[in-house]
Amino acid sequence: MMNHSHGFIALGITLVICLLLIGRLRRRLKRKRDQLRAFEDEEARMFDYLHDLGEAIGRESGQLGLYRVIVEGVTRVVNSRGGAVYLLDDTGEFLQPKHISENCPPLVGVPPEVIKRAEKDPRVMESHVRLAQESISQGVLGNVLQAGQATQVEDLKSHEAFRDAFHGFGGGEVAALIAPLRHSGKDLGVLAVARGEDDPEFSPNDFSVFRSAAEQSAFALGNALLYREAAEKRMIESDLRSASEVQRILLPQGDPIIPGYRVAGTNLPARIISGDYYDHLQLADGSHGVVIADVSGKGVAAGIMMAMCRSVLRAEADSSSDPGEVLAIVNRQLFSDMREDMFISLFYGVISPDGSRMQLVRAGHETALCYRCATRKVEKIRPPGLAIGVDDGPAFERVTRPMDFEMESGDCLLFYTDGVKEAVDANEQEFGMKRLEDTFLSAAPFGAEAVMTAIRREVEAFAGGGPQMDDITLLVLERR
DSSP states (O other): OHHHHHHHHHHHHHHHHHHHHHHHHHHHHHHHHHHHHHHHHHHHHHHHHHHHHHHHHHOTTOHHHHHHHHHHHHHHHTTOSEEEEEEEOTTSSEEEEEEEOTTOOOOSOOOHHHHHHHHHOHHHHHHHHHHOOEETTSHHHHHHHHHTSOEEESOGGGSTTTTTOOOOGGGSOEEEEEEEEEETTEEEEEEEEEEETTSOOOOHHHHHHHHHHHHHHHHHHHHHHHHHHHHHHHHHHHHHHHHHHHHHHHSOSSOOOBTTEEEEEEEEOSSSSOSEEEEEEEOTTSOEEEEEEEESSOSHHHHHHHHHHHHHHHHHTTSOSOHHHHHHHHHHHHHTTSOTTOOEEEEEEEEOTTSSOEEEEEEBOOOEEEEETTTTEEEEEOOOOOOBTSSSSHHHHHHOOOEEEOOOTTOEEEEEOTTTTTOBOTTSOBOHHHHHHHHHHHHGGGOHHHHHHHHHHHHHHHHTTOOOOSOEEEEEEEEO
16 A cells, blocks of 8 residues: 555656646747747848838938938847947048937937036037037947947946946947948948937847847948948039030131131130130121130139130120230239149230231240241241239239230141140150141141141040140131
8 A cells, every 4th residue: 555655655756747837938939939030020120221222222312211210220139229330531530320210229429518507408418419420539429430340338327438428328328239331341330329328238149130230221321421422423423524515615626717817726624614715706896816724723623614704705796996905804813713732824925906916924824835827837937925823913003014016928826725735645744835837837838727637646646545744726717
């Protein structure tokens, strides 16, 4: 009987142990299922985030929409209280807030006076946090950016980088995950998510997932930046092409009819916008004006100044019969609008109505060349003159003087800008004045068009297909 009793007791104990083991296994299985469900939920949140991120990159809503998607998405992925993205400004010295979620605690230092004012008006704290930029040499955000690796901070206010400047979330502890954002070796900013003291701690898995999300965020931001830069470049190029079309309209659309002369001209910009120009003017007294000019520098600034010079000269050309006085007025009007490092060299000629007389005035421009048919030689024409924009008036007017000039039948007068003689070959050798004179001498007996064609051909052959370094402009007058 005793043996049977011991047997029942042993069986009972065994059953209890089995039940306990089964219960433990069930609880363990439930935990595993809960963990698996949590991982699945986390995975689903990550996939949703990556999907939203991909759509945001190509969306027309712009950068602000992308910043919001990144912050709100990463906040959901790691189930944090809030988050923020800070990006470097143009100087690379400060981190600027681009998007901060509604419930994100302060991640930057808050001055005591702001904390005091916020006690009466909570909006003061919110405004400060959303507007305050952070030096990369201060605060936890700058610290993480310079360290170059993601960091888990258990309590922000105790971090040494804050130096007692932090005002915590609700006065309690704030835990944060912070990661630098880098793309193609370039620092972009930092991404952060935070939890309050009543929230569960960030787990190692949270940190791992956050780092992955931060890497994807940096990739998205970098690509969006490249996309934006490409779009801006396309827009600038479109604007420049439009400006170039307008500039071409400002150039003569055909050769002028000047009694006793044949005229040919061309302008070859080194870039989309040219700083050179040439022009023909029909003056009120029946005279004819010809002008060639070269604004120092290249690109848009030179192009704008070129258009201004053309407009002012055309407006003032009839103000005096003396071309020197006309350029004096042009110089005075343009001087105040020109940068200190800019000037305009210019050659201006006025031909009498019957073509028998000519006056030339040179404002610091390249020496003109004149082929004399009678002697078959080339003369250098350089009346005295100062470039426009160098002096506000007195020195310019004292130095710049017109000269009377005559041409006989068969003579040819060449005006050019420095882009001609300064063209370079593959060995960085300049075309030079000697080649220009030789080319002019050989082509001048055949007329203005032949001169222009020969010089263009020789310069192109000399450069050997290399890039044009400066604007090239030619203006040729042939006396019939």
